[in-house]
Amino acid sequence: MTNAKVHIALADDHRMFLHALRALLEKEPGIDVVGVAGTGEELLAIAAHKPVDIACMDIGMPAMNGIETTRRLLALRPNIKVIGVSAFSDRQFVLDLLNAGARGYVTKAEAGEELLRAIHTVQLGKTYLCPDVAATVTNALLDNVPRDIATPRITARERQVLQLIAEGHTSVRIAERLHLAASTVEVHRRNIMRKLDLHSVAELTKYAIRNGITTISG
Amino acid sequence: MPRELVDYRDSEEALRASEARLHEAQAVGRMGDWELDRDTGSMSWSPQLFRLFERSSALGTPDLNEALGYYSLESVELTRAAFWAAIDTGNRRELEQTVLLPSGAERYHATTIVPVKDGSGRVCKLYGTTQDITERKLAEQELRRKTYEIEDLYQNAPCGYYSLDANGLIIRINDTQLRWQGYEREEVVGRMHAAELFSPASRALFGQVFRTFKRMGVLHNMDMELLRKDGSILNVLMSSTAIFDAQGNFVASRTVLSDNTDRKQLELERTAHATRLADLSRHMVDVQENERRKFASALHDHTSPNLAALQLTLTNLARALPPAALPGLQPLLDDAQALLLDTTSGIRDICTNLRPATLDYAGLIPAVQDYAQQFRLRTGIEVHLDTADFTMQLPSNVQSLLFRIAQEALTNCAKHARARNIRIHLSNRDTRLVMRIADDGVGFDPHHLGEAGTTSPGIGLITMRERAEFAGGRFSLRSHPQSGTEIKVTFDVGRSGVLRPARRASDFANGTTLPTGTQ
Missing domain, CATH: 3.30.450.20 (PAS domain)
Structure with missing residues (x-):
């Protein structure tokens, strides 16, 4: 890679999201947002006139959806790398977007850090799926998606909570320790279990020990 | 004794004897x-x-x-x-x-x-x-009365009677049947053949069975249509017996017809009722699915993009903070992100349960695959979906129906079965569609379903059964304690893709008795 900035175009019909996304990307040193589109048509128009390396594509846009837009965009400019950015993680949406030629897929819930990771990965010519989506897709039929790209990541706070759960503390006790509402601890626990595909405290504990988050101690 | 005197006495005695015999x-x-x-x-x-x-x-x-x-x-x-x-x-x-x-x-x-x-x-x-001659006279009167009664019964009984000769020509017919059909006796007897009494459809049927009847000698309760002289139809049940000569040749037959209008009408009404019920329940399912679809997409549209924007805004906020402030604030930002993530996931689960976007976008199988995936993440139970034998294109209402039954089966299994694996098998032969959902859980005794004191899979099963049967399908269940549970739903999907009622409305009556065998 040279020092040249990567040119990114965004397409999403939700203005608040688009603004936030643009703000995020514009702070990144290697990224230049060259265009922002509210519809698929607008994105095609931008791509026709400006140099675009990567397009971040919403799926659920009115009139022309992200899958159709991707197809047309790549017919027009085959070198553009498309990353799906969608509220949906349903497998069929993901598969259809990938079949239309997209190189990455990130759910909007993970659009911050995950999207930046996706941009860097597809820039290197690889495919990137965020953990949530990867879990869905790797279980399915796509053999050509490497499994190791989808290691779930947990936040520092989630690590803290997981450690305390593994050490046998109740939610109330954990909430006291971390100065949180007990319901927030419950939220963390649910998120951890969902992210790591674990279904019981026993499994959480096992995971924590295996990954050095806690140690077996008396 | 002089001979004359003897003769006289003899003859007198003979006369007396004769007179006595006469009196006797x-x-x-x-x-x-x-x-x-x-x-x-x-x-x-x-x-x-x-x-x-x-x-x-x-x-x-x-x-x-x-x-x-x-x-x-x-x-x-x-x-x-x-x-x-x-x-x-x-x-x-x-x-x-x-x-x-x-x-x-x-x-x-x-x-x-x-x-x-x-x-x-x-x-x-x-x-x-x-x-x-009193006794003879009374007997004669009695005989006349009886004869009259029998004749009256033959002529005016509430059934039609007629008799045929070997060629099928009508040789006798009663008043009731003449009245039913609007004929005069002279038009019929010796002139008309039995076939002419019936509608074209029944005539064809009659033609088919008459030959067999001449050999076998009995017909019982055939559903026939009498053709009135004015062209209208009267539904009757027909029974006949044949008369054979000593050599076993068919010589004649006698037939009785009973008016079947009421039963036929009842049958039509019952069929119409069943069809209406099936239509209505399909309509209700459609309405319900539409409402769920609307609600799911409204919920999604009004929350998900905002939550996504909020999440990005938080990321931007975190990046805008001076690095020195970060260690103290990072856990709080993580908490905020976690709340957002949980809310987003919660809303996604609600929307999927209401009406999975995939069901409308990609159809039944991808929707079940996604649901199974989500189900596995939530419960840890593996779901295997086998659709290798499934080649059908289904209308969306049937897809909804099958999805709902699968959803209910999985939910039921998670609640009661303590299973590790669930196998969903979808197949079809011609227009007949079968979905089997089996688990390797604890099973139960179907005969003790719904008994008090235990948590029971009964309600879920009833819901599935009702969904299947009201849409015209069949539902069966097989389960034994410790050997898992299998449900099976069968539909006949017509060429037009519309579900055809496979059962009559009366069959719906036997509520919660669950057949344990497969058919």
Whole structure:
């Protein structure tokens, strides 16, 4: 890679999201947002006139959806790398977007850090799926998606909570320790279990020990 | 003893014996004889005649006028006329009379009148016999009454009767059937063939079975349509028996028809009712699915993009913070992100349960795959979906239905079965679609379903059964304690893709009895 900035175009019909996304990307040193589109048509128009390396594509846009837009965009400019950015993680949406030629897929819930990771990965010519989506897709039929790209990541706070759960503390006790509402601890626990595909405290504990988050101690 | 005297005595004895035999015969035959002197009206009666008229011998023999007093008015006239006729013509006369006895009893007599002429050829005396024929007369009346009743029954019973000769020509038919069909007897008997009594459809059927009937000899309750003279139809049930000669040749047949209109009407109404019920429940499912779809997309549209924007904003905020502030604030930012993530996931689960976007976007199988994936993440139970034998294109309402049943089955399994694996098998042969969902859980005894005191898979099963059956499908369940549970739903999806009722409405009545075997 040279020092040249990567040119990114965004397409999403939700203005608040688009603004936030643009703000995020514009702070990144290697990224230049060259265009922002509210519809698929607008994105095609931008791509026709400006140099675009990567397009971040919403799926659920009115009139022309992200899958159709991707197809047309790549017919027009085959070198553009498309990353799906969608509220949906349903497998069929993901598969259809990938079949239309997209190189990455990130759910909007993970659009911050995950999207930046996706941009860097597809820039290197690889495919990137965020953990949530990867879990869905790797279980399915796509053999050509490497499994190791989808290691779930947990936040520092989630690590803290997981450690305390593994050490046998109740939610109330954990909430006291971390100065949180007990319901927030419950939220963390649910998120951890969902992210790591674990279904019981026993499994959480096992995971924590295996990954050095806690140690077996008396 | 002189020979003459002996002869005389012998003949006198013989005469007495003969007279005794006559009296005996008269008594047995309830018959008496009499004589009437034309000129004096005096009579002589045999002893038996006294008994016939219940007249005491102490009263002596009546004269003609008194004797006539025993008869009914009508019979008096007849008797006088008969006497005069015998006198005038010199020929014997016979007549029947009604007698009113002193006891009040009514009897019938048959009387023969024989005129006796004197030397000049004038009828001077009448003599004759009178027999009590009451019993014969009553028997005759009874016979006439019975015959009338039988004939009346044949003609006017609330069924049609007809008889055919060997060629199928109508040789007898009753009034009821003539009335039903609007024919006169003369138009039918000896003129029409049985086939002509029926509608074209029934005629074809009749043609098919008549040959067999001539061999087998019996037809029982065939559903037939009589064709009235005016062209309208009357639904009947037909039963026939054949008559064979000694050589076993078919010579004739007798048929009875009963009016089947009410039952036919009931059947039509029942079918219409079942169809309406199935239509209605399909419509209700459609309405429900539409509402769920609307609600899910409204919920999604009004929350998910905002939550996503909020999440990005938080990321931007975190990046804008001076690095020195970060260690203290990072956990709080993580908490905020976690709340957002949990809310987003929660809303996504709600939307999927309401109506998975994939179901509309990609159809049943991808929707079940996604649901199974989500189910596995939530419960840890593996779901294997086998659709290798499934080649059908299904209309969206059928897809919704199957998805809902699968969803209910999985939910039920997670709640009650303690299973590790669930296998969903979807297959079809021609237009017949089968979905089996089996788990390797604890199972249960289907005969003790819904008993108090235990958490029961009953409600979920009833919901599935109702969904399947109201849409015209079949539902069966197989389960034994410790050997898992398998449900099976079967639909006949017509060529048009519309579910065809496989059962009648009456079959729905047996509520919660769950068949345990497969068919």
